[in-house]
Amino acid sequence: MLFSAAPxxxxxxxxxxxxxxxxxxxxxxxxxxxxRARNEFTPRQRDLAAQQAAVKxxxxxxxxxxxxxxxxxxxxxxxxxxxxxxxFSRKQSELQDDFNARKKRNVAPATHAD
Numbered sequence: 001m002l003f004s005a006a007p008x009x010x011x012x013x014x015x016x017x018x019x020x021x022x023x024x025x026x027x028x029x030x031x032x033x034x035x036r037a038r039n040e041f042t043p044r045q046r047d048l049a050a051q052q053a054a055v056k057x058x059x060x061x062x063x064x065x066x067x068x069x070x071x072x073x074x075x076x077x078x079x080x081x082x083x084x085x086x087x088f089s090r091k092q093s094e095l096q097d098d099f100n101a102r103k104k105r106n107v108a109p110a111t112h113a114d
Contacts, residue, residue, distance in 0.1 A: 040102070044095050051091065055084040 058081045066074055 041095070041099060044091075048088070048092055048095060051084070051088050055081065055088050058084055 058077065062074075062077045062081055066077070069077065
């Protein structure tokens with residue numbers, strides 16, 4: 001039985017990494033929160049970029065070597081790719097949620113009691 005070089009779902013696999021440092025820098029929040037937010041999100045963004053590169057390398061390997069892999073090797077590589085992509089997507093979503101929550105806290109209008 002012949003396998004395609006990459007599974008059909010991999011053709012539609014798309015990744016995007018948001019530059020949270022740039023978003024925070026451009027945000028209308030005060031300068032005090034800028035440094036804290038940059039310190040909080042930049043390391044996570046770097047981790048996501050590294051994870052994205054690892055998933056892409058797995059995808060490239062499966063595409064390149066898929067035709068010569070045994071059925072077991074192909075299945076294992078395919079599972080690793082799916083698991084990595086799922087984990088990346090989850091972490092990216094968590095980072096986006098955390099960033100949005102931080103942005104709301106920093107931009108929320110202050111309430112004053114007269």
